[in-house]
Amino acid sequence: MSIENPTQREEEARKEAEKILRFKIGPQYNLGAPQKEDDGTLIFPVEIRLPRVIFNETRSLPVDVSYMESRQVGEVSVASSGETNYTHPQSIYSNVREVEQEIQRAVEKALISAAAKDFTKLPFPENRYAPVEDLLGKVILEGEIPIEDISSLETSKEDDKYTKYLPDLEDSELLRRSDGKLIEGDLLANFKREEDRHSEVLNTALAHYFREQINNLGDLHGALGPYLAIAGFYYRLAIQANELPVIKEDELRDAFKHHYQGQGKQSKKKQFKIDRYLLHLERAGILTCHTESNERFWSGDEDLLDELEEETEYIGTITGISTAES
Numbered sequence: 001m002s003i004e005n006p007t008q009r010e011e012e013a014r015k016e017a018e019k020i021l022r023f024k025i026g027p028q029y030n031l032g033a034p035q036k037e038d039d040g041t042l043i044f045p046v047e048i049r050l051p052r053v054i055f056n057e058t059r060s061l062p063v064d065v066s067y068m069e070s071r072q073v074g075e076v077s078v079a080s081s082g083e084t085n086y087t088h089p090q091s092i093y094s095n096v097r098e099v100e101q102e103i104q105r106a107v108e109k110a111l112i113s114a115a116a117k118d119f120t121k122l123p124f125p126e127n128r129y130a131p132v133e134d135l136l137g138k139v140i141l142e143g144e145i146p147i148e149d150i151s152s153l154e155t156s157k158e159d160d161k162y163t164k165y166l167p168d169l170e171d172s173e174l175l176r177r178s179d180g181k182l183i184e185g186d187l188l189a190n191f192k193r194e195e196d197r198h199s200e201v202l203n204t205a206l207a208h209y210f211r212e213q214i215n216n217l218g219d220l221h222g223a224l225g226p227y228l229a230i231a232g233f234y235y236r237l238a239i240q241a242n243e244l245p246v247i248k249e250d251e252l253r254d255a256f257k258h259h260y261q262g263q264g265k266q267s268k269k270k271q272f273k274i275d276r277y278l279l280h281l282e283r284a285g286i287l288t289c290h291t292e293s294n295e296r297f298w299s300g301d302e303d304l305l306d307e308l309e310e311e312t313e314y315i316g317t318i319t320g321i322s323t324a325e326s
Helices: 006-025 089-114 130-142 147-153 163-171 186-194 198-212 217-241 249-259 265-283 302-309 312-318
Strands: 042-048 051-055 062-068 071-078 084-086 144-146 175-178 181-184 288-292 295-299 321-323
Touching: 006 042, 006 071, 006 084, 006 089, 042 089, 071 089, 089 198, 089 217, 089 302, 089 312, 130 144, 130 163, 130 175, 130 181, 130 186, 130 198, 144 147, 147 163, 147 181, 163 175, 163 198, 181 186, 186 198, 217 249, 217 265, 217 302, 249 265, 249 295, 265 288
Parallel strands: none
Antiparallel strands: 042 071, 051 062, 062 321, 071 084, 144 181, 175 181, 288 295
């Protein structure tokens, strides 16, 4: 009776899995180390290492390629009988898109945390956070707001643009209730002591509010979405290259178009507004425009990049980069 060699068994199973990978799934994926089930089936994770091409200073020539850490997007199983099974390619493509979206969300969260005060300088076209500014501004300048005054402004349950923000403002220690009034919370009181100008107190308080809402990214997208799409694309490149690239405006426009693709009229409206978004980002100091030979290029802010690289809670998954083997 022959005894099966475990190493030989794994090698043969890997060959079968690699055939599946090459002919059924795609050559851009890799197989990871297998896991053995109780029945002898070997399960190989299908992994992808998303590449990032490193360009020269003008981004006209590629000079290197780096790869992010491997991420599992599917699996191939090989039974002891030789029978194979694998994740459907369409599911794998969907998983890859989810990885890309996860990376984008991570960069956006890091941006909100690191550049919250810069984002307060942006105008909010939908006035999403105007009620927050109304409440904070009134307490900053007048000291208090009678709760009944807020109630009198809201004539129906649907018209609750002020009261719906109160729980978050209280949880953030920016406002608190006392004797039927809204007054400054502990943090707002601190901001008033630290800042010389009332407008800076408001900006600091709003920046703190944004940071507190990072995990409610969907809500923040209502006001900051287009800005995060542009700045997120740029600073993802910067984080992965560990430097501030100078990129053509067309690249930002293409990335913005890709971000909103498939949204019909909404996409067209966003495309029309991109010039305004770029100018707002420049005004906030998040991006800077340079013109060379009648062509516009954009770069980022060194201090902001340094702060982003400290946001390991959010970008730790995308900073593990290794240089491609030649």
